[in-house]
Amino acid sequence: MDRPSPSLSQFVLKMHSRCDLACDHCYVYEHADTSWRGRPKVVSEDTLVRVADRIAEHARAHRLPAIHVVLHGGEPLLAGPDRLRRAADELSRALDGVSALDLRIHTNGVLLDENFLELFAELGIKVGVSLDGDKASNDRHRRYADGRSSHPQVLRAVELLNRPAHRRLFAGLLCTIDVRNDPIAVYDALVALDPPRIDFLLPHATWDVPPLRPGDSATPYADWLFTVYRRWDAAGRPVPVRMFDSVLRTLRGESSLTESLGLAPADLVVIETDGTFEQADSLKTAYDAAPATGMDVVANTLDDVLRHPGMLARQQGLQQLSKECRTCPVVNSCGGGLYAHRYRTSSGFDNPSVFCPDLMELIMSIRDRETSAPIPSAGHAELLDAVQLDELASGLGSAETVSRLAAAQLDLNWDLLAAVSERAPRTDRTATAAWQLMVDLDVRAPEALDAAVAHPYTRPWALRILEGRAPQTIASGLAEIAAVGAMRARQGDTIAVPVRGGLLRLPSLGSVILPDEASVAEVTADPEGFTVRAVGCEMRVGWDEGLNGLTPHWHPVRIVERPGWAVALEDTDPLRDSHQWPVTDRLSAGEAKVWAEDLAEAWSLIQSELPGYAPGVAAGLRVLTPLHAPDGSDVSAASREAFGAVAAARPETPDLLALLIVHEFQHVKLGAILDSFDLHEPVGDRRLFYAPWRDDPRPLDGLLQGAYAHIAVTDFWRVRRLTTQGQAARTAEARFARWREQTVGAVQVLAGSGLLTPLGDRFVAGMARTVEKWSAEDVSPAASAEARRSAARHRADWEARNPARATHR
Structure with a gap:
């Protein structure tokens, strides 16, 4: 298949060519290029029209599904709300019916206020804010011309973005690294602001003007970043970090998320306030007029820009790199680093990055940590601590722990609502x-x-x-x-x-x-x-x-209230049909009364016989949706997408209803855990496994769900064999014997699958401790024999139905 022709889908549109801060590390005003002095301060309306038309012309010709535009500067807010609105309106007009528009603005934040944010909410503009960490770190460079700190104003801007009305506009924080700053202080300060993403940026430098390297280390930037990486990784990676995510993706053979890493062709162009096309802004650090193309929106198309030698060089992947880079073991991740950082007067851009030793050290350190990482001592920093995650791994979960899961799910719902509102x-x-x-x-x-x-x-x-x-x-x-x-x-x-x-x-x-x-x-x-x-x-x-x-x-909605628990009997919501079984119609008064009585008895049994499960159920299970079982069988379900709800057809006895509740709520808990923690490798391994509770082969995720749920099932029958008498006790003992053996086996398959993350290894080890301690409990020879016969019958039937899968145990 022919490769698609090169195209441009990312545009940096300069709205204003001046800034209200005087940051001494700024590549626009403090480095080699001085072209800003001769450009108009504000982009004209006529230029905005021409820019929008040129972008739409290119998108139409190349059938681009999406166009990404960043309103930039200088400081783009200096252009004022009317000019920003005009830019958004012209881009929307030109791209209507052609391509989806992803419109963003990058700002230092000092002018950001409610009026701007209301405008951005109306126009669908997301906001990225530059902030270099805590006050001391930020003040090192990001000051006003008279030396005043900009930190309080930026914090105010971030606080506005974090309000519910504007959170959906928050694109993230951009932090330029200075290795003299404390990496932990910088990272902690940024994470404390709850950004949706963090970008750590290497300071712009070349071989002619190399970066600051204080101290004795040959790789101070790698040291700084890897310190942050360890902190981020140990905390459960609570926020996406573009540089780290890009390294991890490229190590897996996937594409980078940033132009500064990886081998993907460049697809970005800058449009200055006078309508001239330029290459990447970072080239301003190389030499005067380095980004220039000699083209503009009046005389040239974007396909003309793509034919510029500088743009062509950045379309050639590995071939455009220096000989030293092409033979480097981490070239697929590094990609030679940012193009501007390769510059040397004597040899142009035919060099490795001036940060080459740092990039190699960082990538190899991350690679080594990923392949032999110790089990993290904690989970998500803002969700669960290590003790709580281990508690859930055991199959249980206190009221406080499950409440934290519920809080994380509420945050997820809010994020989804914000995304819906944007549609x-x-x-x-x-x-x-x-x-x-x-x-x-x-x-x-x-x-x-x-x-x-x-x-x-x-x-x-x-x-x-x-x-x-x-x-x-x-x-x-x-x-x-x-x-x-x-x-x-x-x-x-x-x-x-x-x-x-x-x-x-x-x-x-x-x-x-x-x-x-x-x-x-x-x-x-x-x-x-x-x-x-x-x-x-x-x-x-x-x-x-x-x-x-x-x-x-x-x-x-009828609420069944019992001491310590209130649950809604949901038979009114037309959207409740989220389970694999059909829901009932509105219950009659008599049917609702029977349900309430059975729920009361089931809750009493859970409290008395399964007290380890009761606090979590009370804290997290808010809805029970009645199901209709066409054949009258006992059916129940939980949806990964519906935290806080389980669904069931009413079983014959309240004790079986108690079993259905604790069984399905295990699925609810684990689904919430998996929303916040990676316990196994991403879907991609297609191996399927035998699960003794299913007739079909299961992927690893399904086996994990089933094994976790059957901890509660096994525990239920373990207790019932001791609290019932006669045939009921004998039946409970046989079921305990079977599910104990089968659940232990399933957990062992999980542990030996090779598909678990380090955190997943720890979680499954916690499951194993729970089920294996039951192995010492005595059961009668008759119960053991019946358990073996039942398990053997299921396995034989399964293998007959799935002969190609019979090798995976």
Whole structure:
């Protein structure tokens, strides 16, 4: 297959050619290039039109799916809101129907305020902020011309970006390294600001003007970065770091995430305020006019720019590197380093990077740590500590530990909602009003709003939106969540909510049946109750009304409350169908009463006989969704996407309901763990394994899920054999004997798979300690024999159905 022709998909658009800071390490004003002096301070509107048209022309010709534009400077905020709006509008106009537009702005942050952020929210502009760490580190370079610190203003900007109204705009922090700064102090200061990403940048230097190298080390930049890497890795990699992620990706043979590493062809061009095209900005550090192409948006196309010798050189991958680089063992990761850093007057760019020793040392240190890394002593720094992760590995989980999992899942829901809101068209007033109400409630009644966002079926809906499967429900979904937040707050807010086929969905609270012709309902909530208005009708419902059909058009979610636990019997949410079994219709009053009685008995049994599981269930299981089993069998399910919910058809006895609850909640816990921790290698290994609880071969992830869930199953039968009598005790003993043997075997397969990460090794070792300690417990010869026969029958049947898979145990 022919290689696609070179193209440009990344553009740095200079909005202003001056800056309000006087950073002494700035490559624009403090290095070799002085071209900024002769350029207009602000890009003209005419230039913006021509830029947008040139980019669209190129995108159309090369059929580019996405275009990435960074508004830059100098300091781009100096261009002012009107000129920034014009840039966004022209790019959107030109690329409409051609390519998706990813628009960002890089700023020093000192001018960033609410007005700018409201503009960026409207225009869909994400914001990256330059910050070199703690105050002492940042003050080393990033000061005003009169010497004043810029640190307080930048912290204020980041605080604004971290507010719920603007968090979705936050692109990350950019930090230029100075090896005289304490690496741990810099890293900790940046992580404490909760950025979505961190970029560590090597200071710009060449062989003519080499970088500062204080002390005796030959690789001070590698030493500095690897110190940060160890801190980052030991903390569970709590935030993406572009440089580290790029090294890890290239070590696996994948592409880099930054132009400063890897061998991918350059696809970036800079457009200055006068409309001239330039190569990468970093070339300004090499020599005066080094980035120049002699081309501009009036006379030249972007394909003309691609034919410039400097651009062509950076399209040739390995071939454009120096002889020394081409024979280097880490060239696929390093890629020769940043192009500008290779410059020497006598030989141009035909040299290794001036940071070559540092890059080699850093890449090899990371490679060695990845291949022989010690088991981390802790998990996610802001989620769980080592003790809590080990506690979960045992199969249990305290109320505090499970509450932390729930908090992380709530954060994930919020991130998904922010992403969904970005998909809403600017003209969608319903979606805009819903998001604004959520922003307001986050200030006035955050707990009420969090309770709405935490509804287990929020995430499945949001993922369907982001996967492009239900774009028409953006406004309705956002409005429904905002309405529930307002209803829980009870502060008199009113919101318009689209109706789904005659059903007003109020997730976690219930649903209202409306006339078929109703398309929108207006909901107002106050301390006494709520009012729904639609198609000229008005319904008033008190907070204590509507249970068991007393108000026939209002179907509230029934809450089963027992000492220490409250769980919603969810049979109202039309989006609850997230499990492999069909859900029931709305339960009758009699059916709901039987469910409540069985749940009460099941909870009592869990508290008395499985006390190690009860606190976690009480803290994390908020919803039980009734299922319909066509053949009347005992079925249950948990969805990886619906934290806090399990689903089940009501079994014959409450003790079996208790088993279903603890079994499925194991899946819920492990799903949340896997959302935050890598316990096994990424999907890619296609080996399948025998699982004694399934008739089909399972991938490693499925075997891990099943083994973890069967810790609770085994424990249930272990206890039941001691608390029951007669045939019930004998049945429990046989099942304990079988699941003990089978779960031990499954855990051993996991441990020997070679597919676990170091943290996964530690987690599975914790599982093994739990199941192996049961091996010393006596069971009768009859129970042992029955367990062996049952296991052998299942294995024989499985191998008959899966002959090609019979070798994997």
